[in-house]
Structure formats: C-alpha cells, structure tokens
C-alpha cells in the first residue's frame with residue numbers, strides 16, 4: 569500500500585512571518601516562505617500518524633484536509649513540537665477513543681507535567697491521550713497499513729531528540745548531532761528530511777553547511793531541509809543548494825512507497 573508524508577510545517581520555533589509580522593530576509597510575496605512550526609503527517613490508508621503537535625497543528629491539519637489521527641510520535645519536548653497537543657481533542661470526541669502518543673521518557677514526563685489533564689482526569693474534562701514510551705523499534709497501524717519505525721537518539725543542544733526512520737525516509741527536524749552519520753540505518757534512504765535552521769552555526773540545530781555535510785555522507789535520493797528560520801528565503805536558499813537537495817515548504821507532499 570502506498571504511503572506519503574506531508575510536511576505540515578517547516579518553520580523555526582517562531583515561524584515565518586513572526587507573530588509581529590517580521591519576515592526577516594524572506595520575500596513575503598512567495599507563499600513558500602510562509603512557514604508554520606515543524607510537524608509532519610505520515611499517511612498510509614486510514615493510518616494517519618502525526619510527527620509532533622506544533623502550536624499551529626489545528627490550521628495545519630485543516631489546510632491539508634487531514635480529518636483523523638491514529639497516533640502521535642514526538643521527537644522531543646520543546647514547545648514548538650508539543651504545544652498543539654490539546655488541539656487533538658476533537659479526534660477523541662469523534663472516535664470516543666484515546667489517542668496513543670509516543671515519545672522518549674523525558675518528553676512524556678514533560679508533557680504529563682505540563683498538560684496533566686490530557687493524560688488523567690484532573691478536571692471536569694476527560695483525558696484524551698495515552699502515553700507510550702518509545703524504546704527502540706516499533707510499528708503503528710494494522711495489516712497492510714502498518715508502518716515500521718526505527719529510532720535513533722540524537723543530540724539537540726542540551727536535550728535529546730528522536731530521529732524517526734520509516735518507509736525509507738528519515739525525519740530529523742531538530743538536531744545538531746553529526747555523529748548520526750555513523751548510523752547504518754540512515755543509509756540508502758529515499759528521503760532525508762533534516763534540520764537546517766540558518767547559515768550561521770547554532771548550539772542546538774544544524775546550519776546549512778552541517779545539513780549539507782550530513783546529506784553528502786548519507787547520500788539519500790533526496791534531501792529536504794526543514795526547521796528554516798526567517799533569514800532563509802526559499803528562492804535564495806534553493807539557488808545555493810546542490811542537486812538532490814531542496815528547501816521544504818508547508819504542505820509539501822512526498823510519496824514514500
């Protein structure tokens with residue numbers, strides 16, 4: 569069965585434009601420069617898996633016509649990846665079933681502390697999610713719609729972020745850990761979706777040179793740069809990139825299999 573991945577959002581933690589209308593170096597006339605915060609959806613039949621729940625998740629699902637969510641996998645605990653979790657309440661109401669959310673121990677602990685009412689009954693409202701800790705390999709979905717995942721722990725500044733590998737694709741939205749190139753599971757990919765915050769070096773994200781270095785080492789068929797800050801204009805960035813590397817834009821759909 570065919571599967572696809574939709575880049576729901578490819579912006580940095582503040583998005584483009586910023587909340588006060590600041591576009592940085594991005595041309596506001598190019599729609600590909602409108603970037604919401606990083607999230608993605610993997611779709612295989614009725615199996616619809618969210619990677620992270622950005623603060624923009626409501627509009628991201630609405631504009632991509634995604635009407636159901638089977639489960640959520642989190643890369644890490646930061647606000648720009650998790651703050652939209654409570655927006656998933658309508659899926660619980662529709663299906664009368666709690667949504668399984670997966671993450672490493674630190675992410676689940678942070679979410680339970682911050683949004684305890686979503687995990688257990690503490691208010692007048694019912695909990696809507698069930699927490700699951702990810703240890704290593706796992707699968708989500710049933711029979712032909714099943715998707716197999718491998719995970720890699722990577723450094724993202726002072727915290728860790730999970731790299732997800734599925735359907736010959738790796739999703740690495742928040743990372744500054746060059747040691748990932750040693751991991752054999754990242755070879756022979758169809759798509760590498762990788763953090764590329766800006767041109768300058770950053771303490772917790774890959775910059776352009778580092779993202780291109782990882783691309784050169786891993787040699788996927790195609791690399792898509794994500795988590796793009798407002799100083800990276802889509803067209804100007806595209807012109808700098810070697811063959812096989814493109815910037816992401818919100819709504820970009822990749823056919824995986």
Ligand SMILES: [Zn+2]
Nearest residue numbers: 644646724742
């Ligand atoms: Zn982060």
